Amino acid sequence: MLDKPNIILINCDDLGYGDLGCYGSKVNRTPTIDRMAQKGLRFSDFYMASPVCSPSRGAMMTGCYPPRIGFGKFDGSCVLFPGDGIGLDQKEISMAKLLKDVGYETMLVGKWHCGDQKEFLPTTHGFDHYYGLPYSNDMGRQAGNRKLMPPLPLMRDAEVIQEQPDQASLTERYTEQSVRFIRDNKDKHFFLYLAHMHVHLPLYAPENFMKNSMNGPYGACVEAVDWSTGVILDELEKAGIEENTLVIFTSDNGSNCRNNGSNSPLRGTKATTWEGGQRVPCIMYWPGKISEGGKCKGIVSSIDFYPTIARLAGVKVPQDRIIDGMDITDILFDDKPSPRKTFFYYWKNDLEAVRSENWKLHVKKGDESICELYELDKDIGESINVYDKYPEIVTKLKKLMEDCAEDIGDESKGIVGKNVRSAGRVDDPKPLTVYDPEHPYIIAMYDKEDAG
Secondary structure: OOOOOEEEEEEEOOOOOOOOHHHOOOOOOOHHHHHHHHHOEEEOOEEOOOOOHHHHHHHHHHOOOHHHHOOOOEOOEOOOOOOOOEEOOOOOOOHHHHHHOOOOEEEEEEOOOOOOOOOOOHHHOOOOEEEEOOOOOOOOOEOOOOOOOOOOEEEEOOEEEEEOOOHHHHHHHHHHHHHHHHHHOOOOOEEEEEEOOOOOOOOOOOHHHHHHOOOHHHHHHHHHHHHHHHHHHHHHHHHOOHHHEEEEEEEOOOOOOOOOOOOOOOOOOOOOOOHHHHEOOEEEEOOOOOOOOEEEOOOEEHHHHHHHHHHHHOOOOOOOOOOOOOOOHHHHHHOOOOOOOEEEEEEOOEEEEEEEOOEEEEEEEOOEEEEEEEEOOOOOOOOOOOOOOOHHHHHHHHHHHHHHHHHHEEHHHOEEOOOOOOOEEOOOOOOOOOOOOOOOOOOOOEOOOOOO
């Protein structure tokens, strides 16, 4: 038996809290993921560090709130776009780099979205290999009235290998690449980060999933992810390394609730700091190590993966910088309460809300100041504002926000954090692809107009 585990991190795109059977869905069939929850540990109060993708992914890779690493916003935008000259700074020590330094083989399959310039690509941040789309699947040439993007690039390592790929084939291709990586490294320690394009718009699923879906294209895409997860687990079992591998399943933010996605019973959607924007499914599966049927109701965040995985791999987190994540190893094996008692909700660089224990205080939504307090264990849907009923709780939570703003910043109040780092920047950035009317694209223009 290996003395430290292989790590497989499966991260979906825009999958909502209510989109899996084990989280209450009656329209999407997810038998493999439901079995993971039955035989592993399911988190009910798990949060991504942002309600949109670039800051969410940068935070998870570094164990830090997005503004800590200069990932709150990108020259005004909430996410990175093709050809932007901004990305994850090379001085940041990603989860992959941390594991690579102690002998892990590392690969990212799927969406990166932390910068598409050569200085920011996965292969500069600790991944031995990369195969996938460097940003969202709606950032290619697509029908509709949106500004035309450059051709969507499919990459291997640092090279574009296809432009405008057939998106309906990508989940199968991603799964094949994942299986190949597992087989090549089954006798070593490995870290596989599988970042699905589903269920980000536009929704393209293989024909067999479309035919069998009870929930249209959205359900087909969810069920394609479940199929892929089943293939990965089957491969681990065949290789005899299932009990040496920790598999984590989650999503980068909540659903936008268009095209039949669901954050039920939560309020709000992707791109909001209501619970529906950032509370997402999370399951940890490790046969023989994590007890079956576990349920964690404590506050846990994606930034906690970083120190937890570091401890499991036998490597110390960097001591020369602040890491916001907390080690949750004791939750996995000893059913201990979560060490995290507080979580802060940022939209771009604005601190909009805080959760402490079961209390959540909202002070801002976009350009609007609000005064709303919710007791989440009794009101998961954030429907009963008790702000005036508990002034002492409000005072306590406002003090937590003041301390956070001093540390990480709050642009809405003109506060620059004392302990923040900058994103990486390059001069004269260029997109990875340029449209060529003579190029033999398999799909020159995607036909679906949905985006976002």
